[in-house]
Ligand code: HEC
């Protein structure tokens with residue numbers, strides 16, 4: 331009994347919530363008069379709508395307090411917002427050091443990064459730190475057993491980094507929100523193009539050539555992220571997505587089906603547990619029923635190597651190869 335009643339109550343609450351805004355909107359029409367409409371907390375006074383038909387009056391300013399100057403921030407809601415800002419030179423130094431020593435792991439905007447560094451804007455340690463007393467020991471000693479290794483740097487430098495991180499927190503609108511300013515554009519071209527060229531030579535050049543099929547690749551796919559996705563996936567043959575084109579006919583997967591009295595060969599159209607569909611040379615298709623291992627089906631897919639390689643690339647290989655391919659303008 332309790333279950334269904336609970337559900338019914340939840341549903342009712344849902345309906346009431348869903349109806350809420352619409353009811354409020356209806357009540358806000360001028361004819362209903364003032365005072366009934368405001369969805370604001372009770373303390374704020376409901377705006378007085380203009381009399382119907384009066385076009386000279388400005389639209390009501392919902393919830394605005396006329397005394398407040400236009401662009402002033404509301405009182406800082408969190409202690410992190412109330413910190414005095416350090417001298418600009420300290421911030422500048424802290425920022426430079428943060429970007430070179432911490433951002434790879436903690437992210438360029440300090441909200442966490444690819445290499446597993448935690449979000450520092452939401453970090454309870456950083457929020458609770460007054461003047462480096464919590465953060466400095468972590469930087470100096472690291473966190474044994476984690477990727478946070480000890481970073482040997484003078485205390486004054488750590489303090490500058492700490493001041494910089496605090497300044498990001500102090501400027502954020504909401505705790506943990508993105509720091510102010512334009513969004514940080516990630517540059518994924520962080521690899522070593524020379525090492526990438528060498529890797530390409532040993533791993534890829536048996537099938538590709540920088541002056542042949544991949545010539546001008548970076549011109550076709552200027553966005554580094556799209557370029558990386560394209561080469562890692564081997565184009566994925568869909569013809570969709572940035573820079574992708576349909577798979578070349580000669581690179582299509584081929585299939586050989588050995589039936590009791592004949593061998594069927596051609597381009598693979600489809601293969602599942604029940605059917606194999608083969609495109610024959612004359613352009614017709616042949617659909618053959620499968621039952622377990624019979625008949626024998628052998629697929630040769632030139633892209634199969636790409637799948638195998640996926641398991642072998644290290645992050646560095648991927649960064650390096652992308653940096654190299656980005657030079658193939
Ligand atoms: C190689 C990657 C890496 C680098 C570089 C790095 N960190 Fe970290 N940091 C981590 C990881 C991972 C953790 C989380 C450790 C854990 O699980 O306790 C961490 C934790 C922290 C914490 C504790 C956060 C918390 O809430 O527990 C602080 C503070 C911190 N790092 C500051 C820095 C500063 C400042 C720098 C640069 C001077 C820096 N880190 C460089 C990886 C890194």
Ligand code: HEC
Pocket residue numbers: 530533534535536537538543544547560561562564565567573574575576577578579581632633635636639651
């Ligand atoms: C065994 C052969 C083979 C190897 C090795 C191989 N690829 Fe490929 N790759 C292919 C085939 C086949 C395709 C699909 C080509 C097509 O769509 O026509 C492909 C597609 C691509 C594409 C998309 C090409 C385009 O024009 O859109 C890129 C980029 C690429 N590979 C890069 C690489 C890189 C980088 C490596 C080495 C890390 C590599 N490949 C290793 C066979 C290979």
